[in-house]
Amino acid sequence: MKPRTFLLLFALVAPAFAGSEPELPPVIRAADLAVLGEQGTQSPPRAPVPSIPPPDPAAAPAAAAPLAPNQDGVIDLVAAAAQPDADSQPNPFRVRHRPKPAVREVPLAVQAALRAGGARGASAVINGETCCAGDRVDDLVVEAIGAGSVTLRRGPILIEVPVQEQPVLVRMPR
Numbered sequence: 001m002k003p004r005t006f007l008l009l010f011a012l013v014a015p016a017f018a019g020s021e022p023e024l025p026p027v028i029r030a031a032d033l034a035v036l037g038e039q040g041t042q043s044p045p046r047a048p049v050p051s052i053p054p055p056d057p058a059a060a061p062a063a064a065a066p067l068a069p070n071q072d073g074v075i076d077l078v079a080a081a082a083q084p085d086a087d088s089q090p091n092p093f094r095v096r097h098r099p100k101p102a103v104r105e106v107p108l109a110v111q112a113a114l115r116a117g118g119a120r121g122a123s124a125v126i127n128g129e130t131c132c133a134g135d136r137v138d139d140l141v142v143e144a145i146g147a148g149s150v151t152l153r154r155g156p157i158l159i160e161v162p163v164q165e166q167p168v169l170v171r172m173p174r
Helices: 003-018 030-039 077-081
Strands: 074-076 103-108 110-114 123-126 129-132 140-145 149-154 157-162 168-173
Touching (some): 077 168
Antiparallel strands (some): 140 149
16 A cells, blocks of 8 residues: 555544544645545456466476496396485484395396387297286386397386396395
8 A cells, every 4th residue: 555545544534533523634635535536445456367287298207217237237126216315414313224125136138139010019038938018027027128128117117138148137125
């Protein structure tokens, strides 16, 4: 509220509380009353709130890159699934002992990956057995078969096993 409008309102309302008729001081002119009448006690109209656009499916975050074997030929799903401490400041009195998880090691030997007529006709030889997309190998599901590798999934984690003579060792929880 502008100071001038406040003074006008105060001059009109203050005598009402004193029990007498409001007397207009000589400084209030008809033009001032016209301004007061135009403004009144109503607030100016507000602009409409813009709506939030729906999320763009093309801008969705990309899926995480699949894990590949390290130099020793090991893919560690136990370490990939481990959650780090969420402490912003370390607490020296907090007990941080975590028991070692039960781990099993599964050798995966991808001997061949064949692509005949697109992704539907792709197959791979894993541990001596022929597999297609959607088949299970231990606790892993075959997601995709490429020209030189096979992509497998265990829960939200993807792993990529290349076609090679030496088997890849996958460490996963029991």
